[in-house]
Amino acid sequence: EVQLVQSGGGLVQPGGSLRLSCEVSGFPFSDYWMHWVRQVPGQGLEWVSNINQDATSIDYVDSVKGRFIISRDNTRNMVFLQMYSLRVEDTAVYYCARLSTAGGVNYWGPGALVTVSS
Amino acid sequence: IVVTQSPLSLAVTPGEPASISCNSSQSLLHRNGYTYLDWYLQKPGQSPQLLIYFVSNRASGVPDRFSGSGSVTDFTLQISRVEPEDVGVYYCMQAVRSPGFGPGTKLEIK
Numbered sequence: 507e508v509q510l511v512q513s514g515g516g517l518v519q520p521g522g523s524l525r526l527s528c529e530v531s532g533f534p535f536s537d538y539w540m541h542w543v544r545q546v547p548g549q550g551l552e553w554v555s556n557i558n559q560d561a562t563s564i565d566y567v568d569s570v571k572g573r574f575i576i577s578r579d580n581t582r583n584m585v586f587l588q589m590y591s592l593r594v595e596d597t598a599v600y601y602c603a604r605l606s607t608a609g610g611v612n613y614w615g616p617g618a619l620v621t622v623s624s
Numbered sequence: 625i626v627v628t629q630s631p632l633s634l635a636v637t638p639g640e641p642a643s644i645s646c647n648s649s650q651s652l653l654h655r656n657g658y659t660y661l662d663w664y665l666q667k668p669g670q671s672p673q674l675l676i677y678f679v680s681n682r683a684s685g686v687p688d689r690f691s692g693s694g695s696v697t698d699f700t701l702q703i704s705r706v707e708p709e710d711v712g713v714y715y716c717m718q719a720v721r722s723p724g725f726g727p728g729t730k731l732e733i734k
Contacts, residue, residue, distance in 0.1 A: 550715065565722045
């Protein structure tokens with residue numbers, strides 16, 4: 507059974523930092539790109555960042571460049587999103603996801619709510 | 625790449641068909657021959673679930689009342705007979721470059 511277990515969400519003040527984690531089981535983690543996607547409550551989906559299998563290719567949406575860092579640990583089957591200089595507009599549910607459709611499936615975590623508020 | 629969808633909402637009687645359009649500002653045809661356009665359904669309170677990948681391939685377990693078509697920049701998701709469990713927001717997503725989602729289409733039951 508495939509599982510993506512997310513942790514690290516919570517309430518943080520503007521300008522603060524937070525680290526999201528996503529632990530994967532049930533598929534060969536090191537074979538796949540991994541992504542973070544966010545959703546402001548009541549709004550649409552926004553892709554945030556991705557990282558390839560060996561972390562040599564990384565990309566971010568423009569709005570988080572220079573503030574967020576994606577990383578992965580293939581020994582622990584985990585992907586991370588370190589978020590710095592958080593803004594009110596970063597408030598959202600953050601999903602980790604394997605978006606590649608090998609075998610006709612892809613996988614999303616349950617989401618972690620990040621609230622940036624004073 | 626800008627992805628648009630229409631309509632942004634629709635209300636359908638059970639058993640009737642539904643159609644959602646998705647348009648991309650650039651070609652989604654990759655040099656490898658694949659067209660990187662997927663469709664997702666996000667049911668209330670849930671994570672998005674894959675419905676269709678590479679334009680017209682149904683994901684595992686997706687009923688055959690769902691179908692996808694299109695090419696290059698213009699794509700369509702069709703539901704042949706809407707059922708009550710199809711309620712939610714439908715998103716198209718391009719992945720020819722870093723992924724981008726359409727704004728979503730909210731489907732409700734009449």
